[in-house]
Amino acid sequence: MSDSVVPSVSKHAGGRGGGRLLRDLRKNKFIYMMLIPIALYYLVFHYYPMYGAQIAFRDFSPLKGIWGSAWVGFKHFSDFFSSYYFYRLLRNTVLINLYDIIFGFPAPIIMAILINEIGHPLFKRTVQTITYLPHFISLVVVCGLLTDFLASDGVINNAIEFFGGKPTSFLMNPEAFRTIYVGSEIWQSMGWNSIVYLAALVSIPSELYEAARIDGAGKMREIWSITIPCLIPTIVIMLIMRVGKIMTVGAEKIILLYNPSIYETADVISSFVYRKGVLEASFSFTAAVGLFNSIISFAMVASVNKLCNKLTQSSLW
Template identity: 40%
Template sequence: MALPGIIFLMVFKFIPLLGAVIAFKDYSVFQGFIDSPWVGFKHFSTLLHHPDFARVFGNTLMLGFFKLFVIFPVPVLLALMINEIRKSVLKKGIQTALYIPHFLSWVIVGGILFDFFSLSGLFNMIIGWFSQEAVLAMQESAYFRPIYVLASIWRDAGWGTVVYMAAISAIDPQLYESAMIDGASKLRQIRHITFPLLLPTVLVLFLLEIGNFLDLGFDQVYNLLTPMTYNVGDILDTYVFRTGIQQGQYSFATAVGLFQSVIGFMMVYTFNRLSKKVSDGGLW
């Protein structure tokens, strides 16, 4: 039963790691992986000394911070609230409504947002009722990060509750019965039973999310980005796409990907050590 999963990991995760060698070469499609000349850390040096690196890396860190500390907790809160709904039909209806946006690609979500925030869109209609001037929010730097956060929550928060709802359903009902006999309110049951028993699952998913701290998702940011918002929304993935892949600089693009992976590994290792000191949880 484990064989399909092992084959998937080997083909799509481990074998492609061999291609990381081109980060240390001047790769040419005509010379191939083996015969392309070695250049050592040239591409890493180019990245670190590029005049746009500080801006792009800062944007990546900022959006990664929002993803980790603003977006990540939302599915946990949603799962706790959904769990308290006692009417089965209402509960399933809310879950379904929250799941549906996840099945929309970011291309579609980006199109919806551009229509929503257009001059004739719903956003400008609403602020027009309060005698405010229309704004092109998708072209304004000040609006990009709030839109990024809200779009991420709307599309993925509902789907993120699946694992947490499964973990909550595994909690022994006798614990709640004992708490009710002792006079514990719903809030105290959540505080002293549901959340503590849900915490190990939250911790594991948090550590996995840290590993993707710099991997924000190219498709999401790219479909929300405009030239006017590069100063606050241009991240490593979109920067590499423009300066590396579109210009055929595959070695440079690989070097940036390896740079992101190394930082992600360091963060996972550090936070895993911290989590084992604070609690018994951890990835290893």
């Protein structure tokens, strides 16, 4: 939110330099005052807590407090990296995210374009509402449904049996887990995530389409040559934000769905941290993993931003 305030103000000032800044401050003092709460928010909730990140380098005990706990250097980092499961956790985390980006990221874009092409307003609104709904179902309920449907006597296996197949327990098959995870993720969030693209579609000037139609372009041509290029800036920003979460898989969903038979593909960094950090109260270890994740995420965001800037001339910064 604050981002939009700053550039507009500097545009008014029309340049750089100390004197100008001072003049600008005086001239637009009320606009700058509006910035204060946001700056405070970042200071209090984002800068100040960073001093606590040091517990990653200490043997933190809540009762001794941050300053009372002993320094242990990189012990927790090396514990994590030398863990028997480190490679697998990293692989699973990145792969689930990668699949989600490959299959889950384009889904709301396609969805938005399809909805946009629907002519009948009532039908359009009905479709939109129905596709939003899964977003509002609690994760616990979604996972309960999944567990039920995917059991060897569940709906899906009943259908397989009806067509002469052999029922299998999907949640005990490591090969099926990523599909289940990403598929249910798409089902749940596709409609909701399409909102931002729908909003972007509305802002495409209709003259462009009219001109294309006069030139004899068909529907597919319009989508390919007008709609998608106009969506690119939105897509790029969404992609950069999505890539920033590449080291994060929601622990809740994993914990509700996994079991030891599918740890091979389902155990991710966050579920490992839950078992080790929260249940065993190893806060320092958890902080070390969090810090590691943040560094990787930051590197990913920076590089994707650069890449997008090169390829499409639009980027986050």
